Amino acid sequence: MTKHKIALIVGAHPDDCVLGAGGVSILLIRAGWRVIFLTMSDGELGGNPTVRISEENECARTLGVHVEYGHLPDGNITSVEAVKVLETKLTEHRPSLIFVHAPADSHKDHRIVSKSLQSAARRYSSILFYEGPSSVDFKPAMRIRLEACVRELKQQALLAHLSQSTRVRTTEWIEATGRYRAWPHFADDCCEAFVPLRMDIGLLLNPVSPVDTLSYVVPHVDQLALGTDMNLLSDLTSLEMLKDCPVSRKDHVLFFLGGLLSLTLAFVFSWSSYLVTA
Numbered sequence: 001m002t003k004h005k006i007a008l009i010v011g012a013h014p015d016d017c018v019l020g021a022g023g024v025s026i027l028l029i030r031a032g033w034r035v036i037f038l039t040m041s042d043g044e045l046g047g048n049p050t051v052r053i054s055e056e057n058e059c060a061r062t063l064g065v066h067v068e069y070g071h072l073p074d075g076n077i078t079s080v081e082a083v084k085v086l087e088t089k090l091t092e093h094r095p096s097l098i099f100v101h102a103p104a105d106s107h108k109d110h111r112i113v114s115k116s117l118q119s120a121a122r123r124y125s126s127i128l129f130y131e132g133p134s135s136v137d138f139k140p141a142m143r144i145r146l147e148a149c150v151r152e153l154k155q156q157a158l159l160a161h162l163s164q165s166t167r168v169r170t171t172e173w174i175e176a177t178g179r180y181r182a183w184p185h186f187a188d189d190c191c192e193a194f195v196p197l198r199m200d201i202g203l204l205l206n207p208v209s210p211v212d213t214l215s216y217v218v219p220h221v222d223q224l225a226l227g228t229d230m231n232l233l234s235d236l237t238s239l240e241m242l243k244d245c246p247v248s249r250k251d252h253v254l255f256f257l258g259g260l261l262s263l264t265l266a267f268v269f270s271w272s273s274y275l276v277t278a
C-alpha cells in the first residue's frame, strides 16, 4: 500500500483553506498526497454553524480532501487554545507540508491562527503562508499554476460555501487574485501564491511513488503536477473532472522517453540472458 505524504492546510474559518490553497490541494492529491483541511472554528459569526460545517464538508468532498475541526469560538480564538489544537493535530498527522494564513491580516482570528501554527509547528521543516481576501501587504515568493480544470474544480468547491460566496463575493476574489498572481509568466492562467516561512526543497526530490517520479523531473514548484498518472484518480470519484485535463506535450515526451528506456532495458536483459545460456 502506498504511504501517502500528508499536507495540512490550516484555516480559522470554513472556506479559508479552499480560498488560499484549494488549487494546490487538488494538485497535491493528483501527485499522490493526502491533504487535510484543519478548520479551527465552526464559523458561527458568518452564519449558522451547522450550515457552515456542512458547506465545508461538501467543499472538502468536492476537492477530495479530508477535513477536521478545532471547534474554537469564531471571532474569539485564543493562541493558548489554538496551539493546543494544533499540537494535537500535528502529532496525529505528522504532515510533511503545512499551509496557513499569512501573519499580516486584518482579521484577528487569521493572525492568531498563523502565529499559533508557527509556535506549534516550530520543529516542522516546510511551512508556507497563503493569502486571503483580508491579507495585508502579501508579497509572494512562490506560486503554482492552476490549469483550467483545476481552477474550475476549485471554483466548484468554493461554491459549496453558498452562505459566504453571496455575502463576500469570494468567487470573484479567487478569479481576480489568481489572474494577478499569474502575471506575467502565466498570463493566460491563474496561480495560487505563497510565502515560505521555511521550505524543505528535498520534498520535490522525494516523490510518493515511481509513477510520480515524472512529476519531479522538472525541479520547479510550478511544475508540481506534471506527468501525473490519471489512473491514480480512479478511486477519487470527486475528481472526475480532472480526467478531462489535457496532458501537456512535455508529459507526452517524458512518457515516451520512459517507455523507450524500459524497452531498451528489456531488450538488453533478454539478449544477455540468451548469450549466457547459449
Ligand SMILES: [Zn+2]
Pocket: 012, 013, 016, 107, 110
Ligand atoms: Zn477566515
